[in-house]
Amino acid sequence: MSENTGRGRQTKEYDPAGVQEFFAARAADWDSRFPDDGPAYATAVAELGLRPGAAVLDAGCGTGRALPALRAAVGAGGVVVGADLTAEMLTAAAEAGRGRAGLLVRADVSRLPIRTGSLDAVFAAGLIAHLPQPAENLRELARVVRPGGQLALFHAVGRAALAARHGRPLTPDDLRAEANLRPLLASSGWRMVSYVDEDTRFLALAVRED
Template structure:
């Protein structure tokens, strides 16, 4: 699939209505990945490319009633499904591209991104934008409920060396965008890259 924002919007727009029904058992994997972010009560967190908002309830639970949870997506139909599912009660939803976030510098303690990196038009620049809105020492979790090999098999493909999610590719891209990779997990039932916002760009 293309990573052009217009095509990404069209792709997900057409699939929004049945999205959650396609992946009914993903909830525990999302909750486990949110736990790995190490959020504390009162923290501010962004779900970048939140889709139907499956991560929003565990994010709200992690930061508590005094925290801030924002869900951003560039597909209106996905945000409509999040509202239909009642997940807007857990977060403020905004229609926005992660390449241009309407947030001030250092406003967040963390960013959560499920299935995000494959759909970024300019991965290095977009990761830099995510770094801009996170305070130094804050965290980024790039997550998918299944690993790279399982995901490729689902789509009838094989993993290639140029996959951005592969550790040898992801680590230097994160480093060049203001992040340091702390932990990398790529197993059949889980993909997680956890990074910290460096104190100097």
């Protein structure tokens, strides 16, 4: 998923059924709403520096727009998995032919059906604002990645541009603000290594600590 609903930080009021309902209603025309995001996805994937044969998860993959770039990066011998909570998003991904680039799995990223330390990287587009318990959920992403593996938190537009799109101001508790995100990642098994927040993209890269 790439578009943020503007719901902000999820807490005990998190409603997975509501999240699924929101995205299910938009799955069929999701790609047509954001037709120009492809190059930004490809650039973000390139910055992960994935090697041929690597194993990577697209967490909250939505319609799978990152999957072709991830497959190109890891090659035919690599493993690409796209996981999303919403069945309709996965159906749209399959109908767009992106199931050929990776295995599509319906799964909650807070409880991934993936072995501990089995992945080299996680790519997550527009995911963090939808995590019910950000620290615990980022820790779950860390669980499935080997020490030294990578995490990319991506959005096709920056924080200010996204807030303007939704007609709301940036708030101090925005999880994507560097001052909030860096310690959040550190408490969840990750070390932030780069942070970019521009009008045309948001990308935070982190490395899995030992």
